[in-house]
Amino acid sequence: MKKGIFAGLRCVAVFAATLLLCFALLLLSALIPNGAIEENMKASALTFKTAEAFPSSGGTLNTVSDNYADAILLGISWNMGRGDPITAILDTGYNSGGKAGANYGLYLTVFEGADPDTDYTRYAHGSAAFLRFFHLFTDIKGVKLIGGACILILLCLNLALLFIKGHRGLCAALAAAFLLIGFWNISLSLEYIPTFIIALLILPAYILLEKRGDTPLLLLSAAGGTLTAFFDFLTTETVVLLLPMAMVTAIRGTESRLGNLRENIFLYLKNVAAFLGGYGSLFIFKWAAATAVTGENKFLAALSSAGQRVNGEIEGINGPLSALPAALLANLTAALGGEDGARINYPLAIGGTLLFLGLLASFIFLFRRPDVDFTAGGLLLILAAAVPLRFMVLSNHSYLHCFFTHRALVVTIFALLAVAALNTRLCPVKKGKKKIKKRGAKG
Numbered sequence: 223m224k225k226g227i228f229a230g231l232r233c234v235a236v237f238a239a240t241l242l243l244c245f246a247l248l249l250l251s252a253l254i255p256n257g258a259i260e261e262n263m264k265a266s267a268l269t270f271k272t273a274e275a276f277p278s279s280g281g282t283l284n285t286v287s288d289n290y291a292d293a294i295l296l297g298i299s300w301n302m303g304r305g306d307p308i309t310a311i312l313d314t315g316y317n318s319g320g321k322a323g324a325n326y327g328l329y330l331t332v333f334e335g336a337d338p339d340t341d342y343t344r345y346a347h348g349s350a351a352f353l354r355f356f357h358l359f360t361d362i363k364g365v366k367l368i369g370g371a372c373i374l375i376l377l378c379l380n381l382a383l384l385f386i387k388g389h390r391g392l393c394a395a396l397a398a399a400f401l402l403i404g405f406w407n408i409s410l411s412l413e414y415i416p417t418f419i420i421a422l423l424i425l426p427a428y429i430l431l432e433k434r435g436d437t438p439l440l441l442l443s444a445a446g447g448t449l450t451a452f453f454d455f456l457t458t459e460t461v462v463l464l465l466p467m468a469m470v471t472a473i474r475g476t477e478s479r480l481g482n483l484r485e486n487i488f489l490y491l492k493n494v495a496a497f498l499g500g501y502g503s504l505f506i507f508k509w510a511a512a513t514a515v516t517g518e519n520k521f522l523a524a525l526s527s528a529g530q531r532v533n534g535e536i537e538g539i540n541g542p543l544s545a546l547p548a549a550l551l552a553n554l555t556a557a558l559g560g561e562d563g564a565r566i567n568y569p570l571a572i573g574g575t576l577l578f579l580g581l582l583a584s585f586i587f588l589f590r591r592p593d594v595d596f597t598a599g600g601l602l603l604i605l606a607a608a609v610p611l612r613f614m615v616l617s618n619h620s621y622l623h624c625f626f627t628h629r630a631l632v633v634t635i636f637a638l639l640a641v642a643a644l645n646t647r648l649c650p651v652k653k654g655k656k657k658i659k660k661r662g663a664k665g
Contacts, residue, residue: 229437233444237500240448241507244348245311251351252307256300259357260332266296266362267332270325276625283556283565284404286625288411291455293328294342295412296362299350300331301338312512315341343512344524346504348452349416362412369419370409376422377405383426391643392472399636403557403629414626416453420446421461428466432473436489439470443493447500456619458630460612463497465633468605472640475598477652486601536621549617549624550610556628565624582642589646599641606637 256263275290297316304310315338319327330336356365377400384393408414424446431438446462467490474480505524512520539545554571561567609630613620620627 229440232437233440233496233499236441236444237448237503240445240500241452241504244346244448244452244504248302248311248346248348248351249307251354252302252311254303254354254358256303259300259303259354262357262359262361263296263300263332266357267329269362270296271329273325275323275325278562279410281562282559283562283625284559284628285407285410286562288413288626290324291413292362292411293325295347295349296353297324297328297331297338298342298347299353299357300328302350302354309515312343312508313516314343314345314347314512315339341520341523343509343516343520344505344527345455346452346508347455348449349412353412365412366409366415369412369415370406373405373408373415373418373422376419380422380425380429383429387429389473389476392469392476392640395472395636395639395643396469398639399632402635403632405629405632408629411626413455414457414629417450417458417461418629420449420453421465424462425466425469428470429473432470436492439466439489440492440496442466443496444500447497447502448504449500450497451501451504456616457623457626458632459501460609460630461633463493464605464608465636467493468602468633468637468640471598471601471605472637472644475595475602475640475644480595480598480601483597483600486597487604490601490604536618539621545617545621546614549613549620552621552624553610553613553628553631556624557631562625565621579638582638586642586645591645591647594645598644602637602641602644606634606641609634 270289270293273289276286276288279285279287294316298314301315302310316324317327317331317336317338318324318340319330327336331338353365356368360368377397381393381397384390384396405418408418424442427442428439431442443463443466446466450459450462471480471486480486509520509524536545536548539548548566551568551571552565554575555565555567558567558570558574560570612630613627
């Protein structure tokens with residue numbers, strides 16, 4: 223009992239430290255004079271001025287850019303340099319541009335000094351900090367290139383770490399998962415980038431610390447949840463938690479120290495609690511702080527928006543029961559390269575998924591080991607199912623925004639490929655003790 227309380231207090235400390243660092247970063251960026259970034263901000267504003275809100279570079283859903291969200295983020299970023307910096311980073315808003323749209327609103331903001339007319343305090347908009355820093359020497363195009371390069375470098379570092387540690391099957395599974403979601407398209411939009419950088423940045427820590435017990439994993443999950451809430455705006459938030467947990471499960475499975483199903487389910491629940499604790503607490507802090515500086519209740523608008531993401535009506539979809547499978551099918555369509563303009567392609571979504579699962583099952587059948595690890599397989603299947611479950615829980619959001627939420631399927635794909643890796647001769651399993659040490663004994 224005492225150990226659990228102590229671990230909880232450490233998670234709170236990690237959350238507090240992460241929150242402090244995040245908002246200190248945002249405050250420092252707000253202290254950069256707008257004059258220092260004006261030239262590059264104007265170049266970015268001109269890039270968006272006449273651009274389509276949701277263009278598709280390849281004619282498919284998975285190549286859609288979210289210029290609408292990026293223009294809003296740039297507007298918020300610029301507004302953080304106006305007035306009192308503390309108020310500016312908490313009372314966040316943008317100019318909607320009226321009938322011309324948010325892209326034109328950005329132009330009005332930067333070129334004509336238009337004031338924000340739309341409240342957007344429900345998110346922390348942490349990415350605005352890096353936008354302000356990077357706009358000291360480049361514009362939006364350069365920022366996207368930097369983001370894409372960071373993802374590629376971090377992915378390569380993770381693959382190298384797995385390869386060096388002898389987890390070559392898992393290395394191949396991670397590489398294949400990122401290839402299958404078309405990771406090179408993540409940099410199409412600023413808003414798509416943060417969760418993947420966070421996930422790939424903390425994944426090595428999970429890999430290196432998982433032998434020290436479960437407490438370090440809880441602390442990493444608390445930090446990951448806080449960072450996700452700070453930088454993300456509800457895109458692929460599950461990747462930050464589920465990809466590391468799938469990796470830890472697979473590594474422990476390959477080394478025959480996974481333990482039983484019950485204690486691993488309990489581990490997942492603790493990590494979910496730590497992640498959601500950090501995630502939810504940062505939102506509460508942001509809303510409370512924004513309420514304090516503005517004198518307006520920012521909780522009502524934020525909670526109303528959250529309700530819309532879960533229960534909001536979807537045009538062409540009759541009722542919530544129809545919305546659940548529609549959200550999943552839309553994301554499968556996007557992941558499989560469905561054409562832009564049609565959210566659901568039933569033959570592609572169902573047929574492509576069955577083909578993938580059939581090929582995977584055939585591979586396992588042909589190369590299976592005699593000692594199949596049902597515990598590891600079952601746990602990885604639970605993690606694989608968590609992403610489709612998220613799509614259905616937030617059905618309105620997942621359906622409408624499937625052109626970016628589908629990338630969370632990197633977790634599902636990796637988990638399924640890891641099942642294949644663990645249960646075939648191509649991924650040798652080290653025999654040994656079930657557990658190296660008692661859970662949480664160190665860290």
